[in-house]
Each structure stands twice: as C-alpha cells, then as structure tokens.
Amino acid sequence: MKAVIAAGGRGTRISSVANDIPKPMIDIAGKPVLEREIECLASQGITDLIITVGHLGSAITGYFGDGSRLGVHIEYYNESQPLGSAGALYKIKDRLNGDFLLLNADALFDIDFTRFIAYHREKGGLVTLFTHPNSHPYDSGLVVTDKNGSVVRWLAKEDDRSGYFENRVNAGIHIISPELLKGQPSGEKVDLDRQLLKPLAGSGKMFAYDSPEYVKDMGTPERYYAVCRDFREGRVQARNLKNKQRAIFLDRDGTINKYVGFLTDIDDFELIEGVSGAIRRINDSGYLAIVVTNQPVIARGEVSESELFEIHAKMQTLLGRDGAYLDGIYYCPHHPHKGYEGERVEYKIDCDCRKPKAGMLFKAAEDFNIDLNSSWMVGDGENDVLCGRNGGCRTAIIGKSGLADVEGASLAECIDKILS
Numbered sequence: 518m519k520a521v522i523a524a525g526g527r528g529t530r531i532s533s534v535a536n537d538i539p540k541p542m543i544d545i546a547g548k549p550v551l552e553r554e555i556e557c558l559a560s561q562g563i564t565d566l567i568i569t570v571g572h573l574g575s576a577i578t579g580y581f582g583d584g585s586r587l588g589v590h591i592e593y594y595n596e597s598q599p600l601g602s603a604g605a606l607y608k609i610k611d612r613l614n615g616d617f618l619l620l621n622a623d624a625l626f627d628i629d630f631t632r633f634i635a636y637h638r639e640k641g642g643l644v645t646l647f648t649h650p651n652s653h654p655y656d657s658g659l660v661v662t663d664k665n666g667s668v669v670r671w672l673a674k675e676d677d678r679s680g681y682f683e684n685r686v687n688a689g690i691h692i693i694s695p696e697l698l699k700g701q702p703s704g705e706k707v708d709l710d711r712q713l714l715k716p717l718a719g720s721g722k723m724f725a726y727d728s729p730e731y732v733k734d735m736g737t738p739e740r741y742y743a744v745c746r747d748f749r750e751g752r753v754q755a756r757n758l759k760n761k762q763r764a765i766f767l768d769r770d771g772t773i774n775k776y777v778g779f780l781t782d783i784d785d786f787e788l789i790e791g792v793s794g795a796i797r798r799i800n801d802s803g804y805l806a807i808v809v810t811n812q813p814v815i816a817r818g819e820v821s822e823s824e825l826f827e828i829h830a831k832m833q834t835l836l837g838r839d840g841a842y843l844d845g846i847y848y849c850p851h852h853p854h855k856g857y858e859g860e861r862v863e864y865k866i867d868c869d870c871r872k873p874k875a876g877m878l879f880k881a882a883e884d885f886n887i888d889l890n891s892s893w894m895v896g897d898g899e900n901d902v903l904c905g906r907n908g909g910c911r912t913a914i915i916g917k918s919g920l921a922d923v924e925g926a927s928l929a930e931c932i933d934k935i936l937s
Contacts, residue, residue, distance in 0.1 A: 524622035525571030541622035571596040601706035647690035650842035681830040768896030769810035793839030815850035816864035875908035
C-alpha cells in the first residue's frame with residue numbers, strides 16, 4: 518500500500534521550539550519526527566511514499582532525497598501555494614491507483630499497520646480512520662460510530678459539544694480509496710476533515726478503527742516535550758500491538774462511579790472523587806485502562822443498549838474533562854435468571870462473560886494483545902476478584918476481603934499500591 522505524507526504545514530503553534538525548520542524536521546531523540554514515521558512504515562513493508570511539501574520544503578527534500586538511505590522510494594509534490602489539508606491529493610491523484618495511507622508528517626506514532634489495513638479491507642469502506650482516546654478530547658475532533666464501527670457523526674472542534682460523547686479522537690492517520698477524490702470541491706484549498714470526511718458521516722462508507730497504540734501530534738511545545746519524554750522512556754514502541762500489553766481492568770459501579778444499585782438513569786451517574794486522578798495515573802503508567810462491567814439491567818429490560826451507550830459516553834466525557842481516558846469498555850448484558858416482567862429473553866442465558874467468569878478479560882486480551890498474567894483486575898466486590906483470578910490477573914479490591922493481592926480504601930489508593 519502506498520503512503521501519502523502531508524508535510525506542508527507551517528507549525529505556527531510550536532514555533533518556539535523550532536522556527537527555522539519545517540515542523541516535520543523537529544528532532545525526536547536525534548532524528549526528525551518524519552524520519553521516525555518513515556522508519557515505522559518501512560519496517561512493515563510500506564516503502565512507496567509520496568511526501569507533499571510546502572513551507573521550507575527544501576529542508577525535507579534535501580534531507581531525505583529519494584529515500585534509498587531509509588530503504589524506501591520517495592516522490593514529492595511541492596505546494597507552491599497552500600492547498601489546505603487535502604488540496605494536494607487532487608494534484609497527485611493520477612499517482613494513486615489503489616487505497617492509500619494518508620498521514621501527517623508532524624506526529625509521532627508506532628502502530629501495527631497490518632491490523633489497521635486488515636480492518637479496512639474487512640469493512641470495505643471508502644475511508645477508515647485511525648481513532649483513539651486522548652487526554653484532551655475537548656479540543657480534538659471526535660467521531661461517533663454505530664456498533665459496526667461505521668461513523669455516523671463527525672464533531673469538529675467548533676461544533677456544538679452539548680451532551681455526552683465517547684472519547685474517540687481522529688488521530689490523523691487514514692486509509693482512503695481514490696474514489697473519494699472523484700469530483701473536487703470548488704476552490705484550490707480543500708479541508709480534509711470538513712469538506713471530504715465529515716460529509717461521509719452517516720453514509721456507511723467511513724469506519725473507525727479504535728486502537729490504544731501511540732499516536733501523538735506535537736501541536737504545542739508542551740505536547741512536543743511530552744512526546745520526547747515518552748520516546749526516551751520507551752512508551753512509544755511499547756504500545757505497538759505487536760507487543761504484549763499490560764492492562765488494569767476496572768469494575769464500574771462502586772469503583773468508578775458512585776454505587777446506586779442498578780443504575781438505570783443517566784442522571785444518577787456520578788464519578789467517585791479521586792477516580793479521574795487514579796485513571797490518569799494508569800494512563801501515564803503504560804498500562805491500558807479497561808472497564809469490564811456486568812450490566813444485567815439490559816437483560817432485565819430496564820436499560821436499552823443505546824441508553825447504556827449514553828451512560829458510558831457520560832463516563833468518558835466526565836473523565837475527559839479531567840484529562841483521563843479509558844482504552845476500552847466491555848460489558849456483559851446477560852442475566853441467567855428468568856421470569857421477570859419486561860425482561861429480554863435473548864439475554865437470559867448462562868454466558869461466559871458475566872463476572873466472576875473472565876470472558877470480558879479474554880475478549881480484551883484478544884483485541885489488544887494483553888498479557889493477562891502481567892495485568893490487574895480492580896473492583897469493589899468478590900466477583901471482581903474472582904474474575905481477575907479466573908483470567909490469570911493479579912487482583913485489588915476497594916475495601917477488605919482477604920481475597921485480593923492488594924486492598925485499598927479507594928481506587929486511587931489501590932492504583933497507588935499497584936504502581937508502586
């Protein structure tokens with residue numbers, strides 16, 4: 518698959534770090550960030566590249582040349598005048614004879630492109646977006662998907678954000694069919710997000726590929742220094758899903774939100790004090806933060822799956838406002854006991870995912886290549902501890918039981934003990 522790398526931006530927000538070189542040439546541990554990107558692509562057999570350049574572009578072409586030094590073949594397109602984030606695609610579309618990767622030249626990433634490409638081919642859409650949660654969803658573009666991963670809504674930064682949304686951020690890495698480029702919008706400048714991608718929302722032709730792998734832009738000096746630190750500490754490479762991951766699995770009710778019995782009303786969902794800080798610590802630690810929760814209210818007919826989605830969107834929104842995020846949410850909708858008014862019979866089964874069984878842990882391990890023996894399960898009840906044990910994890914409990922490896926008075930205290 519060919520890759521198109523957009524390297525024409527000016528990087529005005531990060532000019533205090535380097536204002537005499539293009540943003541893709543900013544140093545990450547001795548190499549330009551664009552070189553780090555090319556190395557990741559080349560290591561996975563993606564060696565046919567087109568780089569679009571503009572501002573100070575000669576610094577890029579002079580450094581990389583034809584790419585042979587890095588084991589790749591590079592062609593260039595020079596934007597003599599700014600064409601927006603997608604205008605150059607129309608200038609080079611005769612060179613794009615199949616689905617291609619499109620990515621920005623100013624982000625540091627290390628991802629398993631094999632998984633990403635396989636997902637795109639499975640879905641068969643015009644576009645697949647690489648999406649992930651981040652610590653600042655309030656100033657990022659968000660996408661909303663259906664259960665099949667199809668993007669049904671696109672929220673740009675300037676759009677109304679009233680209500681609650683999943684922390685699913687477009688990371689700026691895409692797989693695109695050349696069919697998207699049939700019929701150019703008016704004007705030379707074309708905005709990729711607003712003019713090409715956003716109109717696809719709800720069409721069934723654009724999908725989101727969720728991954729916890731490392732992708733971070735360097736739009737501000739603060740984010741640049743954070744990326745440099747992550748690279749030095751090995752966090753960038755470690756998050757590639759080719760590598761085994763570690764997770765801290767979290768129960769929901771009584772662990773993340775205040776326990777109110779069977780939670781059926783979104784207005785009753787409140788974060789426990791200190792939870793956001795605890796989850797931020799998980800985010801910073803290198804562990805994945807994954808919720809696994811029994812939700813028998815689905816089987817009981819008290820909450821629909823769409824209503825549960827909204828509750829979980831509220832959870833992610835509240836955490837996101839505090840700079841914390843979840844890498845995954847798994848729920849069991851089943852309940853084995855029958856005979857209740859309004860119950861949903863199809864969910865009244867003895868399943869493999871209801872805690873204390875470990876089915877949700879096994880599914881997460883499959884999705885994210887998790888080493889369960891190096892992971893933890895944290896909750897407020899005996900079933901959480903037994904679930905962790907059944908999955909091969911170490912365990913922590915909020916409260917006292919004598920069953921868990923770690924005990925604490927709160928999630929924050931448990932996480933402090935785990936990470937110490």
